[in-house]
Amino acid sequence: MISKRIQEQLKKGSPIREAFEEGQRLAKIYGAENVFDFSIGNPYVEAPKKVKESIQKIIEQNPRQIHSYMNDAGYEDVREKIAESLNRRFGTSFHMHNIIMSVGAAGAMNAAMYALMDVDDEVMVMRPYYPGYTSFILNWQGKKVEVDPDPQTFQPDFEDFESKITERTKLVIVNSPNNPTGAIYTEDTIQRLAQILEKKEQAYGHEIYLLSDEPYRELVYTGETLPYLTKYYNNTLVAYSFSKSLSVPGERIGYLVIPDEASESQMLIKAVKMTTGMIGYVNAPSLFQKVVAECLDEKANLEFYQKNRDILYKKLCNLGFEVVPPSGAFYIFIKAPGGDEKRFLEKAHECNILLVGGSFFGYVGYARISFCVSHEKILRSLTAFEKLAELMRE
Amino acid sequence: MISKRIQEQLKKGSPIREAFEEGQRLAKIYGAENVFDFSIGNPYVEAPKKVKESIQKIIEQNPRQIHSYMNDAGYEDVREKIAESLNRRFGTSFHMHNIIMSVGAAGAMNAAMYALMDVDDEVMVMRPYYPGYTSFILNWQGKKVEVDPDPQTFQPDFEDFESKITERTKLVIVNSPNNPTGAIYTEDTIQRLAQILEKKEQAYGHEIYLLSDEPYRELVYTGETLPYLTKYYNNTLVAYSFSKSLSVPGERIGYLVIPDEASESQMLIKAVKMTTGMIGYVNAPSLFQKVVAECLDEKANLEFYQKNRDILYKKLCNLGFEVVPPSGAFYIFIKAPGGDEKRFLEKAHECNILLVGGSFFGYVGYARISFCVSHEKILRSLTAFEKLAELMRE
Numbered sequence: 001m002i003s004k005r006i007q008e009q010l011k012k013g014s015p016i017r018e019a020f021e022e023g024q025r026l027a028k029i030y031g032a033e034n035v036f037d038f039s040i041g042n043p044y045v046e047a048p049k050k051v052k053e054s055i056q057k058i059i060e061q062n063p064r065q066i067h068s069y070m071n072d073a074g075y076e077d078v079r080e081k082i083a084e085s086l087n088r089r090f091g092t093s094f095h096m097h098n099i100i101m102s103v104g105a106a107g108a109m110n111a112a113m114y115a116l117m118d119v120d121d122e123v124m125v126m127r128p129y130y131p132g133y134t135s136f137i138l139n140w141q142g143k144k145v146e147v148d149p150d151p152q153t154f155q156p157d158f159e160d161f162e163s164k165i166t167e168r169t170k171l172v173i174v175n176s177p178n179n180p181t182g183a184i185y186t187e188d189t190i191q192r193l194a195q196i197l198e199k200k201e202q203a204y205g206h207e208i209y210l211l212s213d214e215p216y217r218e219l220v221y222t223g224e225t226l227p228y229l230t231k232y233y234n235n236t237l238v239a240y241s242f243s244k245s246l247s248v249p250g251e252r253i254g255y256l257v258i259p260d261e262a263s264e265s266q267m268l269i270k271a272v273k274m275t276t277g278m279i280g281y282v283n284a285p286s287l288f289q290k291v292v293a294e295c296l297d298e299k300a301n302l303e304f305y306q307k308n309r310d311i312l313y314k315k316l317c318n319l320g321f322e323v324v325p326p327s328g329a330f331y332i333f334i335k336a337p338g339g340d341e342k343r344f345l346e347k348a349h350e351c352n353i354l355l356v357g358g359s360f361f362g363y364v365g366y367a368r369i370s371f372c373v374s375h376e377k378i379l380r381s382l383t384a385f386e387k388l389a390e391l392m393r394e
Numbered sequence: 395m396i397s398k399r400i401q402e403q404l405k406k407g408s409p410i411r412e413a414f415e416e417g418q419r420l421a422k423i424y425g426a427e428n429v430f431d432f433s434i435g436n437p438y439v440e441a442p443k444k445v446k447e448s449i450q451k452i453i454e455q456n457p458r459q460i461h462s463y464m465n466d467a468g469y470e471d472v473r474e475k476i477a478e479s480l481n482r483r484f485g486t487s488f489h490m491h492n493i494i495m496s497v498g499a500a501g502a503m504n505a506a507m508y509a510l511m512d513v514d515d516e517v518m519v520m521r522p523y524y525p526g527y528t529s530f531i532l533n534w535q536g537k538k539v540e541v542d543p544d545p546q547t548f549q550p551d552f553e554d555f556e557s558k559i560t561e562r563t564k565l566v567i568v569n570s571p572n573n574p575t576g577a578i579y580t581e582d583t584i585q586r587l588a589q590i591l592e593k594k595e596q597a598y599g600h601e602i603y604l605l606s607d608e609p610y611r612e613l614v615y616t617g618e619t620l621p622y623l624t625k626y627y628n629n630t631l632v633a634y635s636f637s638k639s640l641s642v643p644g645e646r647i648g649y650l651v652i653p654d655e656a657s658e659s660q661m662l663i664k665a666v667k668m669t670t671g672m673i674g675y676v677n678a679p680s681l682f683q684k685v686v687a688e689c690l691d692e693k694a695n696l697e698f699y700q701k702n703r704d705i706l707y708k709k710l711c712n713l714g715f716e717v718v719p720p721s722g723a724f725y726i727f728i729k730a731p732g733g734d735e736k737r738f739l740e741k742a743h744e745c746n747i748l749l750v751g752g753s754f755f756g757y758v759g760y761a762r763i764s765f766c767v768s769h770e771k772i773l774r775s776l777t778a779f780e781k782l783a784e785l786m787r788e
Contacts, residue, residue, distance in 0.1 A: 007665075059449050063441040064441075069436050069643045103646070103675060103676075206395060247458075252675070270404060274400060278530075282643075282646060
């Protein structure tokens with residue numbers, strides 16, 4: 001018999017999975033070109049040519065240097081190159097030992113969380129948030145504490161944040177650019193978070209770690225370079241994934257940054273190496289460690305996503321929808337007119353538009369639009385959104 | 395601060411890691427050729443040419459078909475090919491849906507264990523056993539129950555096994571060919587295990603799952619094809635890894651088999667797909683899913699290991715050591731003369747031979763020799779073993 005805790009999770013279902021299946025069903029009836037499945041956040045653009053070229057080059061080496069076990073934190077030359085790349089781009093001063101290669105950002109987060117969390121430790125998440133965090137917290141028997149956003153800017157509500165930090169707060173997860181809102185945290189936000197955390201660390205006499213989940217770091221439409229959080233708060237860990245920047249989500253490759261400034265950083269690095277083994281990741285996939293090291297200067301195909309974003313955002317505004325300005329990632333978070341999320345999703349479904357409700361992200365009354373689809377699909381969807389706007393006015 | 399549970403694990407240390415570091419230190423003093431580090435189970439032979447050729451072929455496809463997210467259980471064509479390969483080799487009747495691609499055997503085991511285990515459920519392991527099992531059980535808050543072996547054959551002690559099954563027994567882990575003994579389970583052993591489990595399932599009125607960890611399935615020196623356990627006991631799950639058979643341990647690629655005969659198999663398949671996501675594996679690395687599907691008929695380089703095994707086993711017997719006949723895997727389990735494991739490891743160390751003590755595998759008084767090293771290293775080690783035999787007679 002399935003365990004009770006996993007049975008409970010199964011009962012909740014997955015709206016993204018269900019939307020996918022519904023999309024397949026509708027496509028058979030109306031034709032794939034007339035169904036607008038905006039539910040899945042799978043990068044649409046191809047991996048850059050450099051990925052293929054790197055693979056071709058790397059496999060000319062001795063197979064034992066490519067496919068074998070290595071140091072459990074990953075190949076040293078790969079970690080050195082990543083440290084240098086971060087230092088060049090963000091003015092940090094990381095070394096090889098600060099970088100631990102991981103099975104994507106999810107692998108980095110789970111390894112870090114297991115290393116830090118005791119049973120019933122509290123982990124704060126900023127509404128709305130990626131639902132995977134709920135699973136990660138459950139995995140290591142923590143307690144999830146949700147922080148409200150400022151509903152205008154989707155920056156955190158700092159008062160709410162401060163009031164919910166307790167003696168048991170171990171970790172605070174942030175995610176900018178954000179899934180599902182597309183919002184990015186301003187430097188001011190990061191400074192205020194850091195101030196509050198430092199004050200609370202002092203008050204409680206122990207560390208509160210900031211865990212920054214950054215798979216969308218390079219997908220920013222405002223021209224900004226986002227602040228690197230380790231420079232603002234010592235006990236910051238950064239989970240990065242190459243899934244979005246290199247369009248290789250299936251390859252499960254990323255890394256965790258543990259800066260020297262974090263307290264007991266040497267011990268924490270050892271602990272994360274250990275949990276990486278314990279959880280059964282063992283190490284990040286070896287060939288792709290070497291591939292990403294060759295591709296650190298590749299740029300994400302921002303133009304592609306920007307075009308989709310611009311067209312759709314403008315249209316939705318013109319149609320009178322309330323939309324969070326999407327500054328990054330590939331999502332638009334749209335308010336359900338009148339606030340009734342369920343009705344909004346149903347009406348969208350009538351227009352063959354498949355969205356994921358805000359409640360899936362811990363924030364009811366909204367829906368997420370993933371615009372990582374073809375330009376053609378975006379253009380064809382505009383009349384469907386017109387129809388949706390009409391239906392919502394009824 | 396590191397969590398208390400991980401601090402405890404860190405305190406235990408890792409004898410394999412320590413042996414590796416000691417080996418590096420000794421190599422600087424005595425020269426690498428005079429140090430015999432038999433501690434690590436990393437395949438020595440190169441990946442077959444077909445691995446490289448498959449990569450070259452596969453990357454000619456559209457990158458979106460290679461590096462993207464796919465069905466969370468893995469590519470359907472890959473799973474179909476694996477099912478067919480198993481059916482052809484073992485007379486099973488699996489379909490695509492019975493195969494879930496995983497991040498190695500460790501990923502398969504953890505996904506299955508999380509899906510099945512509630513807090514305080516009991517998981518049985520057969521002494522001596524791979525120490526990773528202890529971590530996996532800890533991850534999901536189970537209780538480890540150790541079963542004694544028959545010390546002559548290293549088959550399980552069936553009386554001990556039967557007496558330790560309780561109301562809370564959820565899982566029984568077996569591993570044949572075995573790490574660390576190299577023993578293989580006979581068909582009679584499997585039949586007796588199945589009989590006992592069926593009886594106990596009936597007595598307690600719920601399932602007890604048999605989880606077969608099979609990274610060494612093809613590394614057998616006796617010419618036998620090992621029985622496929624799903625044919626003997628319905629509630630059997632099989633965790634497989636390509637790490638050893640294709641010499642690609644760094645790539646983290648394997649699969650879990652959930653047969654239709656397992657009770658609630660459809661639900662269990664769903665549950666394992668869900669835990670694969672929850673734990674942060676998300677999916678098995680995508681390119682290597684396609685690679686292994688091309689290499690299912692490749693044979694492990696058995697001859698290489700057999701040669702090492704034959705030379706070393708014969709020598710150890712001639713020197714009067716008590717050794718478990720190594721039928722599979724790439725390990726020899728050697729009894730500490732006089733039974734004092736610590737003294738034996740120290741004397742071996744004096745001969746620059748680095749072994750891992752049986753106590754690391756839950757079975758004191760022995761040591762494991764990993765013979766996945768070069769032939770030359772094996773040959774050079776023989777005089778060191780002669781010296782060790784002498785030292786032990788003192």
